[in-house]
Amino acid sequence: MLTAGPTPRVPSDRWEFTVTTETGQRHTWSWQQMMALPAETITVDLHCVTKWSKLGTHWQGVSLDTLLAEVETAADYALAQCYGGYTTNLPLEDLLDGQAWVAYRYDDEDLAAEHGGPARLLVPHLYFWKSAKWVRGIQLLLEDEPGFWETAGYHDYGDPWREQRYQGD
Amino acid sequence: MSNDYVDGNALAGDLQEIFAMDMTAATGRCAGCGYRGAVATLRVYQRAPGLVARCPSCEKVVLRVVRGPDRAWLDLRGTLNLEIPLPS
Numbered sequence: 001m002l003t004a005g006p007t008p009r010v011p012s013d014r015w016e017f018t019v020t021t022e023t024g025q026r027h028t029w030s031w032q033q034m035m036a037l038p039a040e041t042i043t044v045d046l047h048c049v050t051k052w053s054k055l056g057t058h059w060q061g062v063s064l065d066t067l068l069a070e071v072e073t074a075a076d077y078a079l080a081q082c083y084g085g086y087t088t089n090l091p092l093e094d095l096l097d098g099q100a101w102v103a104y105r106y107d108d109e110d111l112a113a114e115h116g117g118p119a120r121l122l123v124p125h126l127y128f129w130k131s132a133k134w135v136r137g138i139q140l141l142l143e144d145e146p147g148f149w150e151t152a153g154y155h156d157y158g159d160p161w162r163e164q165r166y167q168g169d
Numbered sequence: 170m171s172n173d174y175v176d177g178n179a180l181a182g183d184l185q186e187i188f189a190m191d192m193t194a195a196t197g198r199c200a201g202c203g204y205r206g207a208v209a210t211l212r213v214y215q216r217a218p219g220l221v222a223r224c225p226s227c228e229k230v231v232l233r234v235v236r237g238p239d240r241a242w243l244d245l246r247g248t249l250n251l252e253i254p255l256p257s
Binding site: 002003004005006007049050085129149151152153154165166 | 173218219221223228230233235237240241242244
């Protein structure tokens with residue numbers, strides 16, 4: 001398991017997920033509220049920047065389309081924020097249209113803390129560092145703000161098909 | 170909390186390449202809590218896209234190294250200073 005720090009262990013009764021808009025408006029879901037939202041089953045290939053891929057992985061989670069449906073925003077960018085302090089940035093459009101989920105089950109089992117549980121972001125069309133473990137929210141932004149690895153040399157966007165590993169790739 | 174880290178000696182190769190000297194004996198001060206100790210005492214998470222060194226006292230990130238094929242990035246935001254022994 002790749003990790004840049006100690007594994008946060010967040011019990012689901014203390015977990016929450018917050019979308020914060022560029023105006024500071026907050027939309028928060030408790031674990032119970034998240035579980036009450038329509039769940040989707042997702043089978044996708046994963047591509048890690050450390051040069052492994054895993055094909056046909058099986059997840060369950062809530063689409064970001066569902067979570068952002070009622071959120072009014074003029075933002076073009078998003079910064080995923082995590083328990084433990086990790087962040088990663090993405091264009092907002094990459095979180096929409098069936099491309100991203102808050103995933104909480106993997107291979108029909110609850111997502112273990114080592115894999116980012118209780119819930120992680122799943123954005124399979126980008127390198128896997130964008131699929132932030134232990135996600136606790138999304139900050140919507142008018143300007144792009146680089147995250148943890150993006151401030152340390154990794155590519156701002158991270159398209160595996162264009163091998164966008166490092167800045168300038 | 171799990172212990173997925175090794176000690177700061179894991180930084181030796183990449184830092185040697187950048188500074189052209191052994192940096193593990195350098196003494197760093199954490200910008201977060203003020204901890205002062207040898208680079209070798211840091212907690213290094215290396216199963217990651219780069220090396221992430223955390224303070225053994227407060228666990229804040231004090232140093233990161235990302236090594237690309239033909240360049241490296243060094244982030245020292247979490248380090249207040251590094252005291253580097255030099256020959257007199």
